[in-house]
Amino acid sequence: MREKKQMYINQRLRDLYICFSHFCQKIRSGVMTMGIFSKEESSGRKESRRSLQSKGSSDYSEDFESAVSRDNKEGTDQQDTNSMETITCSSCKKEIAAELMRKELSVCPECGAHNKISAKRRIRSLVDPGTFRKLKCPVPVVDPLGYPDYKNKIHDLQDKTGLDEAVLIGMGEIEGRKAMIGVMGSEFLMASMGIAVGEKITHAFEIADKYKLPFIIFTASGGARMQEGILSLMQMAKTSAAAQRFGEHGGLYVVALTHPTTGGVSASFAMLGDITLAEPGALIGFAGPRVIEQTIGQKLPAGFQRAEFQEDHGFVDQIVPRGEMRETLSQILRLHEKRRWSL
């Protein structure tokens, strides 16, 4: 009840703010100049606002597909559940009833291990039902190296996972607040970053900037996609540059690091969040543990490169269990809603 009331108040405040900014804009573009902004800056601002208005901030169909209600195909994997079926926890190896495991978002009720969750189920666990709209960004399957059988492999994965690449991005609402949300799917070639993933993430930053949406991304990746060679390395620079520009334009960027986030993804957009969250136990690092062991010639200490280790070393704001993620994200969005301080 209280929360509802709070939301209502927030909504009104937002309306007021919009009215106020319209008013300001009129002043700026019209008779008066406030003398606060330099000429170039103020015209830039005007332009971006105007383009936002002409697109109509409520009409997103140019850049997003229409929402799919959750009863449609996205829900099928839930209906397939056989009540007798069990799933083995990847950590404690106990047999857990599949239904219970699903309810717990693949977090083992016995040991608390955060097992893998598909990109689609992750999205469903985060956004308000029926609000998710996929970002339009078709990228063809490319094969710059002519790597044996690479294109076929990608086509097979597309059929198997229902994803067109290793990242699923769209706009959704979390407790009524809109955000661009991306989830990397480790079921798709270890969610490695090739040209398509780089392009989609970069495009997402640009569209989030266009509609002034916060951008939340759940990372998971083995790193740059070897099979695409140097161009996959270049996606690191491309996505990092996009994150930088998004930040310079005042965008809120939240990263949730999930198991495993390594290599070229950890060394680019995954480490550039304004806020960085991590799932318990997630492996996060640049070099893989095997490579490090080979380099230094000794066993690594327990817990090395895990989320808790990264938190201790100052690279993670908070470790958030999967069940609390939606609530935490909602809090972060709430805290960033009002930009200019005034009482």
Add this chain to the structure above:
Amino acid sequence: MIREIDERIQDIDKEIEAESSKESDYAADLKIKELKSERKKLLKQCNHPTPADKVYLARHKNRPKVDDYINALFDDFFVQRGDALGKEDKSILGGIATFHGLPVTVLGHRKGRNINENMEYNFGMPEPQGYRKAMRMMKQAEKFDRPIITFIDTPGAYPGLEAEENGQANAIAKNLAEMSALKVPVIAIVTGEGSSGGALAIGVANSVYMLENAVYSVLSPEGFASILWKDSSRSAEACDLMKLTAQDLKRFHVIDGIIPEPLGGAHHNPQKVYRELDNMLMSELTKYKKMSANELARNRYDKFRNMGAAIIAQEQK
């Protein structure tokens, strides 16, 4: 193949040196003459290096190193050390210098030329502090409106325990992001091997050039073979597949130009390479002089924004 030729040439050089140090007599002179002509013949066979040959040449111990380039191309070099956060990483060498009178910031990976130096400079594999030091120098360059010139030659970022503790991923990511927005011209030159994010972390430049026999790749051929085929001994095969040569990268629009090398590799006539580099830097800097600070940043952003665009367009056709 070049490996065998090169090793033979090195032997010949040693023999020539030994002969020349002796008392000059007819027999010795004749021997030297013979050796020299053999050397010349051998060099001529180096005209079509394979990708694996290029990997060998790119890692050659006599290949010019960052300090050679700095000495040859710039004057008045003032070295800068440390990340100002707690550590000096010797695998990155850099500072302020002048290029034909123009103050510039220069920096690059430092490998060293013998085993002692290699150890001291960690084989040119920076820890996070190295990247933060590079960033500190670049931010300063931006403050004082100096162009930045970087020399890339690294097997990759150091995969060590402390490097991870200190945020290797974080340091590289920050460099990529902040370099993309710098408001001064950045010119990067891959002089030897450029492997993985460890190379790119000082390579987000308006213009990227490669020496003719340099290589630039997502990771080393050994790493590639080990990850994809679980067999690092198949690195020669990886070299062929990876498309890591300057010519390949030019086709991918990853680099802007190729600096020609003398037959047999840059170490056979470094002066020639320095002259080529000098000309290139001059013309690039003249070009960027006409751009405003914002244009420079936009130019660099657009360059990396379009990485892969050509191949996507080609596929869509």
